[in-house]
Amino acid sequence: MGIREAAHAETDPDASCLFITRLSCSLVGKTLEVNVKPGSKAAEIYQSSHAAEKYYCNFGLNPAYREQLEGAGLNISGTDQAGEARIIELPTHPFFLGTLYVPQANSTREKPHPIVLEFLRTAFRLRAMTVDSAESIHA
Numbered sequence: 001m002g003i004r005e006a007a008h009a010e011t012d013p014d015a016s017c018l019f020i021t022r023l024s025c026s027l028v029g030k031t032l033e034v035n036v037k038p039g040s041k042a043a044e045i046y047q048s049s050h051a052a053e054k055y056y057c058n059f060g061l062n063p064a065y066r067e068q069l070e071g072a073g074l075n076i077s078g079t080d081q082a083g084e085a086r087i088i089e090l091p092t093h094p095f096f097l098g099t100l101y102v103p104q105a106n107s108t109r110e111k112p113h114p115i116v117l118e119f120l121r122t123a124f125r126l127r128a129m130t131v132d133s134a135e136s137i138h139a
Contacts, residue, residue: 001072010059019069021062027055027100034086034101040077041097042087045118051078053086053101060100061085095122 007015009022031054036043043049061069061076063084070076078087078099090096097115107113112120 042077
């Protein structure tokens with residue numbers, strides 16, 4: 001978007017253009033429902049329009065920049081009950097999905113979190129495509 005002064009309130013709380021700001025209340029340790037946007041990568045991963053996730057955060061997307069970010073191609077694909085962003089994604093990227101919660105903290109070998117699992121599947125698929133492309137170039 002070309003906004004050089006974009007900043008994060010945790011590292012630069014006095015910045016003039018805070019894209020990431022302190023949440024109105026801490027979400028640390030809370031498990032809350034996320035509404036997942038139909039047709040999004042997140043909906044494809046969860047196979048549901050809702051998910052319950054545990055949070056470890058105090059900062060989130062500044063709602064004042066939401067329209068501008070969405071206009072630039074960022075998809076808000078998950079929200080809380082108040083409509084605040086909890087999952088973001090870039091539809092033009094093979095796997096760019098950010099969450100306000102930490103999926104890997106609730107992922108085990110026996111029961112991997114669906115986002116972690118899909119990230120690994122995407123990485124393997126892209127790696128296979130790269131290897132296949134390289135082999136065809138050298139053939």
